[in-house]
Amino acid sequence: MTSSRPRILFLDAYDSFSNNITALLTTLLDADVAVLHIDSPLLDRRDADFSSRWSRELAQYDAVVCGPGPGSPDTEADVGLMRAVWDLPEEQTLPVLGICLGFQSLVLAARGKVRRLQRGLHGMVRGIEHVGGDVFEGVAPRFKATLYHSLGADVGQDGIPEGEWEGRRWEGMGGLVPLAWVEEERGEGRRERVLMAVRHAERPWWGLQYHPESVCTEEEGNRVIVNWFREARRWNEERGRVRVDDGGDVIAGAATKQSLLSRLGGVGEGRQWWESWAVGAELHSITVPLPKGIQVPDVVEAVELDGSERVVLESSNCAAAEARGDARGRYSIISCGLDEALRIEHHTGDGYATVKLGRVSERIFLAPSYGDIWGFLAGFHEARHLDASEVSSGSPFSGGFMGFITYEQGLHDIGIPMDQPRPHHRPDVSLAWVTKSLVIDHLLGIIHIQHLRPRESITDSWVERTVARLLSPQTFHAANKKETFLHQPLKTKTRRPSKSTTIQPPQTKDYENKVTLCQSYIAAGESYELCLTDQTTITRPRPRNPSPSSPWTLFRTLRTRQPAPFASYLRLGPLTLVSASPERFLQYSPSGLCSMRPMKGTVRKSPAVSTLSAAEQILHVPKEEAENLMIVDLVRHDLHSICGAGRVTAPDLLKVEEYESVFQMITVVEGRLPTPPVPVHVGDQKEKKYTGLDVLAASLPPGSMTGAPKKRSCEILKEIEGGKARSLYSGVVGYMCASGRGDWSVVIRAMFKWDDEGAEGEEVWRIGAGGAVTILSTAEGEREEMFTKLAGPLRVFGEV
Numbered sequence: 197m198t199s200s201r202p203r204i205l206f207l208d209a210y211d212s213f214s215n216n217i218t219a220l221l222t223t224l225l226d227a228d229v230a231v232l233h234i235d236s237p238l239l240d241r242r243d244a245d246f247s248s249r250w251s252r253e254l255a256q257y258d259a260v261v262c263g264p265g266p267g268s269p270d271t272e273a274d275v276g277l278m279r280a281v282w283d284l285p286e287e288q289t290l291p292v293l294g295i296c297l298g299f300q301s302l303v304l305a306a307r308g309k310v311r312r313l314q315r316g317l318h319g320m321v322r323g324i325e326h327v328g329g330d331v332f333e334g335v336a337p338r339f340k341a342t343l344y345h346s347l348g349a350d351v352g353q354d355g356i357p358e359g360e361w362e363g364r365r366w367e368g369m370g371g372l373v374p375l376a377w378v379e380e381e382r383g384e385g386r387r388e389r390v391l392m393a394v395r396h397a398e399r400p401w402w403g404l405q406y407h408p409e410s411v412c413t414e415e416e417g418n419r420v421i422v423n424w425f426r427e428a429r430r431w432n433e434e435r436g437r438v439r440v441d442d443g444g445d446v447i448a449g450a451a452t453k454q455s456l457l458s459r460l461g462g463v464g465e466g467r468q469w470w471e472s473w474a475v476g477a478e479l480h481s482i483t484v485p486l487p488k489g490i491q492v493p494d495v496v497e498a499v500e501l502d503g504s505e506r507v508v509l510e511s512s513n514c515a516a517a518e519a520r521g522d523a524r525g526r527y528s529i530i531s532c533g534l535d536e537a538l539r540i541e542h543h544t545g546d547g548y549a550t551v552k553l554g555r556v557s558e559r560i561f562l563a564p565s566y567g568d569i570w571g572f573l574a575g576f577h578e579a580r581h582l583d584a585s586e587v588s589s590g591s592p593f594s595g596g597f598m599g600f601i602t603y604e605q606g607l608h609d610i611g612i613p614m615d616q617p618r619p620h621h622r623p624d625v626s627l628a629w630v631t632k633s634l635v636i637d638h639l640l641g642i643i644h645i646q647h648l649r650p651r652e653s654i655t656d657s658w659v660e661r662t663v664a665r666l667l668s669p670q671t672f673h674a675a676n677k678k679e680t681f682l683h684q685p686l687k688t689k690t691r692r693p694s695k696s697t698t699i700q701p702p703q704t705k706d707y708e709n710k711v712t713l714c715q716s717y718i719a720a721g722e723s724y725e726l727c728l729t730d731q732t733t734i735t736r737p738r739p740r741n742p743s744p745s746s747p748w749t750l751f752r753t754l755r756t757r758q759p760a761p762f763a764s765y766l767r768l769g770p771l772t773l774v775s776a777s778p779e780r781f782l783q784y785s786p787s788g789l790c791s792m793r794p795m796k797g798t799v800r801k802s803p804a805v806s807t808l809s810a811a812e813q814i815l816h817v818p819k820e821e822a823e824n825l826m827i828v829d830l831v832r833h834d835l836h837s838i839c840g841a842g843r844v845t846a847p848d849l850l851k852v853e854e855y856e857s858v859f860q861m862i863t864v865v866e867g868r869l870p871t872p873p874v875p876v877h878v879g880d881q882k883e884k885k886y887t888g889l890d891v892l893a894a895s896l897p898p899g900s901m902t903g904a905p906k907k908r909s910c911e912i913l914k915e916i917e918g919g920k921a922r923s924l925y926s927g928v929v930g931y932m933c934a935s936g937r938g939d940w941s942v943v944i945r946a947m948f949k950w951d952d953e954g955a956e957g958e959e960v961w962r963i964g965a966g967g968a969v970t971i972l973s974t975a976e977g978e979r980e981e982m983f984t985k986l987a988g989p990l991r992v993f994g995e996v
Contacts, residue, residue, distance in 0.1 A: 202227035202425070203439060205257040205448055207277055209234050209265025209297050212905040213344070213829050215836035216409035217263055217295065218451040222841035224418060225425050230257070230448035234265070234276030238447045241280060250280055251288055253447050255440040259291040259428040262298025264407065266722050266908035268347065269301040269310055279305075282401075290437065291400040291428030293421075296345055299394070299403035306371035306396055309350040314388050316346030316971035317380070318724040319822025321412050324392050326376035327366045331393070331402055331423040341392075341417045342410030342825065343378070344904075346971065347721045349391040349405070365389075371397050393420075400431040410829050411846050452840045453894060455884045456574035459567050470551045470558065473538050474580055474629060477648040477934075479595065480656045481588045482663050486641045490672050492528045493752050495643065498671045499532055499634060499662055507531040507598045507628065508765040509931065509939075510755065511638065525761050526639045529593050529931065532632035533658070534768070539599075540576065541623040541769065542569045544608045545616065549625075569605075569625055570893040573597070577889065580629070582934040584786055588644060591635040595648035596934040599627035599768060600943070603926035606897030607914075610907050615919060622923075622950055626768050630931075632658060648934065696737050697993065702730035702965075707982060708975035710916050717912050718971050725826045725903040726913060728978070729922065729966030732986060734947075734993055738959045747772045750947070750992055758988040759856050762941035764929050773924055775946035776988065778855050781898050781928050784888030786936040788869035790839065792831045794900045795942075796824040796968055797852075797861030800984050811859035812852045819972040820861060821850055827968075828863045830899040830906060835867035838890045843868045857988065867891070888938040892928075898942045901926040903968065924948040925964030947989045963989045 204227050208214045218229045232239070232253075239250060254260065260281055267274030274297070281292055282305035294302040300310045320343050326332040351369035366374055376393035395402045402424055408417045432438070486495075492510045500506055511525040531537075539552045548559040549572050566572040577597065587594040604614060605624040631648040645662045665671050707730055714726040739745040751765040751774045758776040766773040784790040797820040799811050814820075828846060835844045848864035869886040901922075903909035925948070930940030947963045954960040965986035967978050 202259075202429075203257045204229050205254065205260045206231050206451070207234055207260065207262045207281070207298070208232065209263050209267075209274065209276070209278070210905060210907055211263055211265040211297070212833050212899070212907075213407060213409060214263050214265075215451065215833040216829060217261065219836045219841035219844065220409045220418065220421065221261065222451070224421050227258075227425075229451050230446065231451050232277065232448040234278060235273070236277065236447065239277060241277075246280075249447075252440075252445075254284075254288070254290060256446060257290070258432060258439055259293065259425065262292060262294040262301060264296030264298065264344065266905045267297070268721055269297060269304050275301045286399075289399055291431050292402070293424050293428075294401070294403040296405060296407060299405045300345075300347060300349060302396070302401055302403040303349040303351065303372065303391075303394070308370055308372055310347050311350045312719060312721075313346055313348045313380075313390065314382055315380075316718055317343040317390070318346065318718065318971055319344065319826045320818060321825075322378045322380075322406075324376050324378060324406060324417070326393065327374070330375060330395060331420050331427060332375060333423055335419050335423070336416045339414045339416035341406035341408070341413040342829075343406055344410075344724050344826070345405060345721065346719050349394070351391060351394075353389045353391065361389075368397055373397055375402075400428060402427070407829075410825070411832060411849065412825055453837050453890070455886045456571050456890050456893065457578060457887070458884045459571055460575050461565050461567075468558070468560075469556075470538060470553065471579070473553065474631060474648065476651055477580070477582075477595075477631065478651045479582065479587055479646060480649050480653075480659055481591070481594070481644055481646045482659055483590070483642050483644050484663055484666055486636060486638075486643050487666075487672050492530070492636060493748075493755075494672055495634065495636065495666070496530055498665060499530070505534040505767050505769075506765065507534070507630070507768060508751075509598070509929070509941075510763045510765070511761050526637060527592055528636040528638065529598075530634040530636070531598050531628065531630045532634060532662075534628055534630070536632075537628040537630055539626065539628045539769070540573065542605075542625040543618075543621050544602070544605045544624040545614045545618065570609075570889060573625075573627070574887065574889050576629075577887070577932065577934070580934055581936065584935060587933070587935045588646065590637065590640075590642075591644045591646065592937055592939065593633060593635055593931055593933045594646055594935060595631050595633055596629065597627040597932040598630045598930075599625075600766060600771070600773065600924060600929045601625050601892075601896065601927050602924055603897045603901070603922040606927070607910055609893060609896050610910065612907065612910055612914070620950070620952065622770060622952070626771065628768065634662075698735045699732065699990070699993070700735075701732045701986065701990070702982070704979060707979050711969050711973060711975040711978045713916055714912075714969040715971060715973065718969070723903055723905065723909045723912055724970075725823060726909050726916075726969045727901050727903045727966060728913065728969050729901070729917065729926065729964050730982065731920065731922075731925070732963045732965070732990060734961040734963070734990075735954060735958055736961075736993075738954075738957055747774060747949075750774050753992050754947075754989065757992065758945065760945065764941065766929065770951040771924065771948060773929065773943070773946060773948040774989075775929065775941075775943055777929075777941045777944050777946060778858075778860060779900065779942040779944060781930070781940045781942045782888070782892055782895060783939045784869075784891060784937065788871060788886075790835060790867045790869065790888065790891050792835065792865045792895070793862050794824065794827040794831050794865065795860050795862045796827050796900055797821070798967070798981060798985070799859045801857055801859065805859070808852060808854050808859065811854070815852050815859065815861045816850070819970060822970055822972070823968045824850055824861050824863055826904045826970075827899045828865060830904045831865045831895070834895040834899065835865060835891065837894045838869065838886055839867035840870055843870070858984075887936055888932060892932075892938070892940065896928065897926055898928065900942060900968075901944075922964060923950075923962070925962065945985065945988055947992075961993075
């Protein structure tokens with residue numbers, strides 16, 4: 197029996213907007229959308245039985261959509277199975293819609309040409325002019341849509357004289373009929389004719405060069421999709437083509453990813469020593485007032501006397517945040533007792549994770565029970581999950597994972613292998629399961645002292661001791677008299693780095709050359725935007741702790757010089773991180789609401805740019821908005837891969853925010869996790885419970901640090917940046933509470949060091965900085981932006 201619900205096959209060319217298209221098709225057409233990568237190993241065109249298997253697969257769909265992607269339609273590897281669609285014999289043909297790269301591939305199949313545009317149009321919003329009728333029936337004569345391309349169709353339009361253009365631009369050109377155009381101003385009265393939509397003269401094939409799924413494409417552009425599918429179904433009906441619904445072997449997969457918990461295989465309780473650790477804990481929490489005038493570092497020093505390992509996630513610009521009416525500066529979270537905490541570490545490329553507790557450690561092989569590190573983390577977290585009724589309603593964190601994930605782990609997750617052998621064996625994932633913590637609510641002026649303790653505990657001496665210490669008048673007496681950068685920044689003398697300190701910043705000309713190289717890739721269609729970075733290294737004598745130049749003092753200085761809503765200090769294993777990050781990466785709640793805040797577009801505060809309105813005039817220009825828009829559409833794609841169709845929105849688009857030393861353009865993108873009908877248990881493969889970890893795993897590395905399309909851009913950046921590991925820079929730092937709440941920031945405006953780097957008696961700090969290169973960038977402008985971002989963290993080494 198044939199189902200009445202439409203079925204569409206989407207050919208995915210590894211674009212970072214593909215999931216937005218499948219979501220749009222699902223919601224607009226009320227259709228089931230299956231996804232097949234253009235290079236699927238299950239359909240190799242070199243196999244003898246390819247034609248028969250390909251025909252069987254296509255017979256199960258009403259239509260095909262060939263998606264966008266990086267590269268060129270001339271390159272076999274970039275289009276793959278798209279060519280097999282155009283090569284179908286006439287009796288097996290079916291309706292097809294090509295989008296961007298798919299559109300260009302259709303043009304080549306119809307004997308047209310594809311060439312480079314005079315200037316790329318990545319992230320540009322333009323008015324689309326169309327002929328009306330066909331797939332544009334009932335569509336407004338002109339609507340705005342987002343373009344992401346530096347290649348364009350050449351169907352002979354340049355051979356039409358200017359005086360005849362208006363009357364002849366809708367004539368058939370070769371095997372194609374033009375349906376829409378954009379005429380791009382190129383200066384000195386010159387205009388470039390850019391084809392935006394076509395239909396094939398003989399086959400049921402249509403193409404759109406613009407991106408209907410973009411957040412900035414108007415709804416009129418979406419109506420074209422509805423019209424296309426109406427035409428596709430009409431073509432099928434007229435020719436008696438009926439799709440096959442026999443329950444046969446379908447090769448294509450679902451548009452959304454399987455949940456981490458549903459992938460677990462045979463994971464049980466109590467098999468190893470660590471599996472019962474902290475299971476069945478309950479929260480003991482006491483709230484006390486925050487002493488007036490006391491800052492977060494003072495609280496840390498009062499509670500963590502030894503100062504060895506610690507994780508501090510601080511919103512150090514609370515006052516500024518409150519003045520703007522937002523809550524990003526409300527909470528600071530401090531881990532306690534890390535020497536007693538169980539820790540999970542993973543080095544990207546290894547087939548195992550290491551579980552550590554004190555001096556005991558064990559390797560846990562990830563396959564087949566967990567699949568990968570994310571499956572292991574999801575299972576571990578779920579076994580220790582606390583219901584909302586068991587946690588403090590006034591605290592965002594009650595205990596759970598705290599730590600970091602590197603950029604390289606994100607590369608691995610999107611299929612970019614690490615160069616082997618790697619020159620070190622440092623952890624790329626390091627997460628401590630924190631059971632003792634402090635949460636400071638700056639808005640209410642209180643401290644939550646929290647302990648996830650065994651249920652059978654009668655007393656909690658740690659909580660009682662901590663409360664007594666925080667309430668003791670003597671505890672903060674010395675802190676109030678300190679003449680640190682924290683309390684008297686204006687009285688501190690600026691000092692130069694010592695002669696024994698070596699600073700190696702990026703070379704100006706080298707960086708500008710890299711910007712130019714990025715633009716050559718963009719012009720060739722390989723990327724829409726490349727987030728180029730470089731590193732500065734600071735080599736200096738290892739200071740004693742405490743000392744004026746110790747890492748903890750660097751943090752106290754940086755948080756004062758460059759206050760930020762997502763500042764952090766980590767001393768975790770071999771890593772030390774000091775960060776003044778202004779960028780939230782991902783936040784999620786137990787209710788399933790997920791929020792991301794991609795940040796692109798920066799202007800430094802100055803006498804000439806001192807107000808929000810002045811910054812808005814500078815940032816609301818095509819180049820800056822395009823930078824942000826490209827990452828916004830990428831982030832929507834990442835969220836759609838887990839949340840599914842109809843569950844992702846962008847409530848705040850291209851908004852300029854004020855920070856201590858800069859203005860930044862941000863967008864808020866929200867998604868809501870699907871909810872299974874009943875709770876899932878570890879090892880249960882029947883339900884598909886999703887958590888915030890699913891979104892985190894699907895979204896790394898942060899799109900604001902890669903560019904789009906993400907995978908191809910990361911491959912290009914790896915080459916341009918000389919294969920240097922970014923490590924913590926461009927990674928994420930944050931927490932995932934036992935309740936399922938999480939908050940992660942992007943590691944930027946930061947410095948970090950590893951214990952195994954540097955000669956004896958020395959330490960090597962690294963600071964990463966960069967910016968998004970687009971076709972509209974200038975080498976000088978990108979270099980200036982990079983050094984502007986570098987200046988804040990670097991300046992600390994000259995002032996301690």
